[in-house]
Amino acid sequence: MFLKKIAAVVTIVFITVSFFSCEPKANTVPGESTKLRNPLSVKDSVILSIDKSPMDMSYFPEDYPQQKMITPDMPNPVARVIYSRPQKNGRVIFADTSVTQNLIQHYGQEWRMGANEATEIEFFKEVSIGGKKIPAGRYIMYCIPYPDKWTIILNQNLYSWGLHIDKTKDLVEIELPVIKNNVVIEYFTMLFQNSTYGCELVMAWGDVKVVMPVNFN
């Protein structure tokens, strides 16, 4: 009986906390208010307002630029990804072709994994992905999502906009299982995390994520 009471209190406290703590991040979208979308003021320049799907970058080791501030003699980073961060905004992110409205991406079709420019990944030393050696260098990345797996592809058509894929420049392809998230992730996110064999590139959006193992040879 006593245990039951404690359990009830704990549950109520927890529900209250979770209600308040899970909410905030999505509401503060910088650059979304019309006030910030000001007239372009530098004449004769191609100057855009803050992008709806802003760019971001992630390094491995994680937070490398900040870490380098503390330890200036750090060896070079291993990897970095530059991508854009679209927001879910109440839409369905992935669905089959029977869904046509309020949808972002159909299953079975190429997706640039973000927005705007093709997602770019750079390795500062040789690594292995899907059993294949990837020489140090810069690549673009895209994927073909399915309900239970994503096919991730590294391609050599650099500095290109993500809407047109030149398949003749594919370098490596790897199939990875889709993992369900406990929470819905509003912004498409890519980041590296440590692993025993090297690192993993986590790609997460909505209620799914995919983890790509990167082996340091």
Added chain:
Amino acid sequence: MKFLLLSVVFFSFYFSAVQAQSKLPALDKSPMDMSYFPNRYPVLKIQNKVNEPPVARVIYSRPQKMGRVIFGELIEYGKVWRLGANEATEIEFFQDVKINDNKIKKGRYSMYCIPYEAKWTIIINKDNDIWGSFKYDEKNDLARMDIAVQKQSEITEEFVMSFDKTDTGANLVIAWDNIKLDLPIVF
């Protein structure tokens, strides 16, 4: 007892969920962006309108004015500034270029400035993948040049860097608040 067990399970889920959420970065207040020369190079590329590699690209973050006086207040005169926010601004040249008579070899560099009222000292530095200007080291400078500040009648809300074609190459246009600068790149 069952109820307790259920709560414990619930709790562990809750913590893993919160952890997963807090590990993921929120949208940045000063979002990153990148500009190429030629302008919109990636779009031109998929339209098959370019055959040559790009000449340059800059990767920087875009803080916003938000009613503040920027130069001389938010950003102090005479102090090194990372030209944006977060990571130091990165400029990459895909071929050798000349900026204000400084030869710059093809490669990736960090970029800073020291702003003054009438001119800025623009700095190209060889130390890459670094946060801000906190550990900026003059020893790694490749070039320093003074560029005149141009007053603008209109306000630029979001810090911006973009390339403009010129007769001799391109200007890297840097603008925020009521000023702009043109960094002449010859190639």
